[in-house]
Amino acid sequence: MAAWLPSIPYPPEQEGYWAPITATLDWCEENYYATQYSAEIVNSMTNLLFAYLAIKGISNCIINGHDRIFIVSFLGYLVVGVGSFLFHSTLKYPMQLIDELSMIYTTCIMFYATFAHNKSTRYITILAGSLITLSVSITAYYHYLKDPIFHQVVYAILTAIVLIRALYVMEINIRPSLRMKETALRSDSADSDTKPRTRNEQRRIDDRDAKILRTMWIMIAYGLSAFLGGFAVWNLDNVFCPTLRTWRRKVGLPWGILLEGHGWWHLMTGIGAYYYIVWGIWLRHCLNHKQDDYELYWPRLLTSMPSVVRKRGHNQAAIANGKKKR
Template identity: 65%
Template sequence: MPSWLPSIPYPPSQDGYWSPVTSTLNWCEEDYYATVYSAEIVNTLTNLLFVYLAIKGIANCLRNGHDGIFLVTFIGYLLVGVGSFLFHSTLKYPMQLVDELSMIYTTCLMFYATFSYGKTRQYAFFLGLFLVSLAAFITGYYHYLQDPVFHQNMYALLTAIVLFRAMYVMEVSIRPSLRHTGRSVAIEKMDGAAGATERVEQDREDRRDEDILRHMWIMIACGLSIFLGGFAIWTLDNEFCPTLRSWRRQIGLPWGILLEGHGWWHLMTGTGAYFYITWGIWLRHCLNRRQDEYDLVWPQVIGTLPMIERRRIDSNGSLQNGTTKKKL
């Protein structure tokens, strides 16, 4: 540790208010070194990002009239953060279940939102019944096994299925070259001013949708990169825990906090998941052919997060012109 960089030694671990540990997992952060009321203080407090982003997302859904499934998803996202906060504070097995199973349930909500769109009520009902049954099975089997690898594999599988399905739907439903071949043929058969007007409108919509797709892929790349980066740090934290603990004690506090890999996992996966839900909201509006009613608000600079906002109405009662906005 450089002599010019002030630090204080790590306090020793101790028994805490919630002792003994009953969870099947105990992460690399040392237990109860900072306070007797929180087993893993950094892993606990980093979950406040989930709470903040969940409140931000819920408020955005209510303010802008996004589909109700995304409001419920943000509530599930909030439960993930609260559950993880309680789990890392206590390291109790019931709180571990709240943390990990809420991740499964929230992903099932996004699964429903992705696969039920445009389907019949009967299809949506049976899909919902299947997902409820799947969630119940995962809950019961995980409680029986008490093997975190099972939970991690199920979460990864569900997330991958939903992600790739949403990418497919985005491309075939929005990309002009894949979407409106029939419309193009019909316009070609139209004569005079009506045909010219339709061609102009189609060109405008094509440019709009190409711009939307470009920004959607940027969102996907950012969210996925942040999420996978968090997973990489989480893996390193698990594999090299003894070394990291030694380094943290050598450099002292507060700098040792920067080597708390599971805390970075919370910050990065929370951010990546927020990107994903926001992308899902925008995709749903595009599938509903409401691109001209909503804007992406995202300056695309470090530290900013995207939001989907309803376009303002001018004094004449018309929607303001424009497509994708990048603003503060």
């Protein structure tokens, strides 16, 4: 297979620094073939994407004044990447718990961000307490059960609930045909020039929000495609592991790295999760009626990562106002 490709033969597995393996999962990548200090080198290194995107996201939140809950979300996202790096490097059970449970905790943070917005203090307190109780219960039961299927099912259910709720909130609050108008047009104004301006402004708002909604759906499609595509590759990696190992041995290094399905799962879900958090930030600004203050910066759909930034005109106005106040 592909004998014409220049390659290096896969080295044999060696005794690992972190041996013995205590995790309940051992993935398709062969163990300790590259270095004795990393059980699964590709599965470990692909988590560096989480670190990069987490730092990018946290920096963006601080610079642009996004709600602090999204800084916490990106910190959780970072912990997922670090936990996964440690797990795949060592294949130790405690590191496995950090990897898997941090996914649950970060999803609960996004659950809170999605359901707590504009709610009463009592509602928020009950929601936070319920999510903490749920997280502790999942942690205790998973540690007792030690069944990865339980973790995967719970994670999928939580993610689906958060996604469906966020989609509903987006549609009902942004789509012009569904959105409840906050203010009625001043049809009884005595100033005849006011009516056209008011109608024009409403038309501008509707056009703006329709455009935002279209872009949001593109972002959602990209994020879901990356996430579900990664899930599909992850399953193929599990089902056809013996075949993939044979192919990797035949093509050698570095080409065999491209057949590490679990590594692709990390890259694709990392991108998908990042898209979701950025979408959550943008949706929050829209719910706060700040569409004219913030915009999505996404210069190239396929080769760049989106971020939500303050509009330049808004920054200049803020600077001007600051100078005037002085």
